[in-house]
Amino acid sequence: MFSKSKINEPGPRTAEGTPTMDATTKPAQPQGSQDYRPAAPKAKPPASVLSADLHIKGNVKTTGDIQVEGQIEGDIRAHLLTVGEGATVRGELVADDVVINGRIVGRVRGLKVRLTSTARVEGDIIHKTIAIESGAHFEGSVQRQEDPLNTTGAPKPLPKPSAAEGGHD
Numbered sequence: 001m002f003s004k005s006k007i008n009e010p011g012p013r014t015a016e017g018t019p020t021m022d023a024t025t026k027p028a029q030p031q032g033s034q035d036y037r038p039a040a041p042k043a044k045p046p047a048s049v050l051s052a053d054l055h056i057k058g059n060v061k062t063t064g065d066i067q068v069e070g071q072i073e074g075d076i077r078a079h080l081l082t083v084g085e086g087a088t089v090r091g092e093l094v095a096d097d098v099v100i101n102g103r104i105v106g107r108v109r110g111l112k113v114r115l116t117s118t119a120r121v122e123g124d125i126i127h128k129t130i131a132i133e134s135g136a137h138f139e140g141s142v143q144r145q146e147d148p149l150n151t152t153g154a155p156k157p158l159p160k161p162s163a164a165e166g167g168h169d
Contacts, residue, residue: 052086059091068102081110085118094149109148 047065050056054070065080068087081095087102098110100119113127117135124140126148132138 047080047082050087052084075106083119096149111148 045064047067048062049067050060050070050072052069056070056072057074059074059076060066060072061077063079065082066076066078067082067084068076068089069084071088073090075091075094076089077094079095080097080099081093082099083089083093083102083104085101088105089103090105092107092109093104094109096111098108098113099116100108100114100121101116102118103120104123106123108121108123108125109127110125111128113125113130115121115130115132115136115138117133119133119136119138121136121138122140125138125142126145127142128144128146128148130142130144
């Protein structure tokens with residue numbers, strides 16, 4: 001059924017690491033799955049670029065990556081969100097990774113948030129990890145949360161220590 005040369009030659013592989021079979025070496029398959037082949041993982045598509053001459057009024061949502069160079073009035077949800085130096089976003093940003101080089105007016109929520117030296121942010125940042133480079137302009141509050149992407153409710157305030165708990169040893 002298989003020849004030795006086919007096994008030792010490098011070729012396309014399935015997720016299990018075994019060589020894929022061509023039509024001449026196809027094994028018998030169950031009746032209901034005649035044309036089924038496990039799909040190899042798809043290559044990650046490049047980021048969608050919203051160019052500098054683009055103005056959007058409305059929300060943008062994707063499971064992929066976005067690079068904003070223009071102006072957006074609305075919320076953005078993405079996996080990786082990069083805001084270019086000349087870009088302006090007025091709305092809430094929600095992404096796993098957020099890199100801000102331009103201007104944001106609104107809340108930022110991200111697992112990893114990075115403000116570069118050219119960033120201008122006016123709004124609150126809710127993050128798991130944050131990096132703010134020297135020269136970045138930021139007006140707002142910063143709050144660390146284990147799950148900053150959860151937008152189902154307002155952040156819970158920290159409990160205030162009572163007078164009984166505030167004693168020193």
